[in-house]
Amino acid sequence: MDFEFSEDINKARENARNFALSAITPELARKYDLEEKFPEEVWKKAMASRMVDFSNPWSMLVTIEELCRVDPGIGIAATVSLFGSEVLMLFASDQLKEKYLKPVQEGRAIMGLAVTEPGGGSDVAGLKTEAKLEGGKYIINGSKMFITNGQIADFFVMLLRTSRPDSKRHHGLSVLVVDGNLKGFSRNKLTGKLGVRATNTAELILNNVEVPSSNLVGEEGKGFYYIMTFFNISRAYVAAQSIGIAQGAMDHVLAYLKEMKDSGRESEITEDIQFTLSDIATRIEASRLLTYKAASYLFNFQPKPEITSMAKAYASETAVFACEKAMEITGESGLYGDLERFLRDSKIMEIWEGTSEIEKLVIARTFLKGGQM
Ligand SMILES: Cc1cc2nc3c(=O)[nH]c(=O)nc-3n(C[C@H](O)[C@H](O)[C@H](O)COP(=O)(O)OP(=O)(O)OC[C@H]3O[C@@H](n4cnc5c(N)ncnc54)[C@H](O)[C@@H]3O)c2cc1C
Incomplete structure (x- = not known):
């Protein structure tokens, strides 16, 4: 090791x-x-x-x-301009990769991944937006919610219902690449969100949008599997976002404590403050270990979803913890300074790409099904 x-x-x-x-x-x-x-x-x-x-x-x-x-x-x-690109990398045809993936990789286009719907994001298998195959085209009707890059993306990798589910709810879902400029496609920018406000978020509305059947990614009906494979990868990146936020919060604390020291107030750095600093540092280190372990399995094509979920849940909770504690230590200067923004940004980490509850269900189910540590 x-x-x-x-x-x-x-x-x-x-x-x-x-x-x-x-x-x-x-x-x-x-x-x-x-x-x-x-x-x-x-x-x-x-x-x-x-x-x-x-x-x-x-x-x-x-x-x-x-x-x-x-x-x-x-x-x-x-x-995040390449958000969803792994779905194309892993499952799309060479033609789709050439047409859609190349421009985003070269910084000439922006893409988005659209799964969540107004009815809820956690229950992916319950999504309702339909794509009906008619005469060589899919006709899409429905809407997508909270979509990153929603207003600015050139195209979207979209999970849609292409047939009624059989006995398994997650059957009948497929992934299509949907251009953002098609007739019947509209977007509403969502403003006023708690954090990560420099990222663009929008609702997408699809009203009889026609997409050529050649824009199907992989096989029809396998969409749920493709998207779950993607989430397993993107959760590692959210864990990395979270570690960055926690480390940034700790940087703010250390700068604040240095200022105290430099201005002759070292005696005010109490044992309590030192315990808190130590807790923040330990959780960041633990988050890194979990995330790098998850990434190591993933990037060697031997994913362990329960480890990725542990990393995502733990690192995102660490981001919130570090920002809250940093705020407590720095008091007024934190409240009115850049830490205020870090705290707002951190909360989103516990929500997107699977809430902490969903990550914990993934972990628990692995062991209930006989998985071993
Ligand atoms: C800023 C932002 C950007 C986003 N970008 C994208 C994007 O680009 N593409 C995209 O597809 N989605 C995106 N999302 C959506 C995000 O993935 C969802 O918000 C997330 O999956 C949670 O779904 P929900 O908000 O509908 O909450 P819900 O699924 O309605 O859940 C509400 C609450 O119930 C809990 N809950 C739900 N089901 C269970 C269960 N079975 N057991 C226990 N508890 C449960 C949840 O943990 C949560 O606390 C974005 C969200 C935000 C906030």
């Missing part, structure tokens, strides 16, 4: 850290949060620097950590 990353990955981390510190200034972070605007300039720079490359997943994992450490909203917005 080797706990050290290779030189290449350490270099990727260092590059991402330097990029984040120079491209994401505190002023910019505040501006995009306040204006709820997608940070196009930072995204373009990040894509041009070639550090956003999901075909190099370890490098991507540490890049996400370092960008979110400086600002979660912009950090996520700058790396």
Whole structure:
């Protein structure tokens, strides 16, 4: 067992850290949060620097950590333009990869992944938006909710109901690539969300939208399996976002304590504060170990969904814990400073890509079915 990353990955981390510190200034972070605007300039720079490359997943994992450490909203917005790309990488035809994946990889297009519907996101098998095959085209009717990049994406990888479920609810679902400019397709930007406000979120409405049958990803009826495979990967990246947020909160605490020291108030750094700092640091380290273990299985094509769910649930709860504790230690300066934004951003980590409850059900079910530690 080797706990050290290779030189290449350490270099990727260092590059991402330097990029984040120079491209994401505190002023910019505040501006995009306040204006709820997608940070196009930072995204373009990040894509041009070639550090956003999901075909190099370890490098991507540490890049996400370092960008979110400086600002979660912009950090996520700058790396999420390829959200859903693994579905195409793993299951789409060469033609679909060439047409859709290449432009997003080259920073010329933005994509989104649309699963959640107004009726709820956790119960994926219960989704209702229909795609009916008629004369070589799928006709789509329904809506999707809380979709990242919803208003700005060029196209979406969408999970849809193509036939009625048989005895198993998750049967009859398929994945289609749906262009955003089709007739009958409209989007409503959702504003006022709690955190990660630099990311774009929208509701998608599909009214008799016609998509060529060649835009089917993989086989009809296998969509649930494709999306669950994707979530298992994307949950590791959410764990990395969460670690970045927790580490960023700890950076704020350390800067605050250094200021206390420098101004002759070292005696005010009580044992209580030290215990809290120690708890934050320990949870970050534990989150990293779990996430890197999950990623190691995943990136070697031997996924262990229960470990990925442990990493996602634990790291996201650590992000919230670290931000809350950082706020307690720093008091007024935290409340009115950048930590306030970190705390709001952290909460979303416990929700998207499977809420903590859903992750815990995945873990429990594995062991109830006889899984071993
Ligand atoms: C900012 C943001 C961006 C998002 N981006 C995307 C995106 O790009 N694409 C996309 O498809 N979705 C996206 N989502 C949706 C996200 O994945 C869902 O919000 C999430 O899956 C939870 O679904 P829900 O909000 O509908 O809550 P629900 O599923 O309605 O759940 C509500 C509550 O009930 C609990 N619950 C539900 N079922 C169970 C159960 N069986 N047992 C125990 N507890 C349960 C949940 O844990 C939760 O606390 C985004 C969400 C947000 C907030």
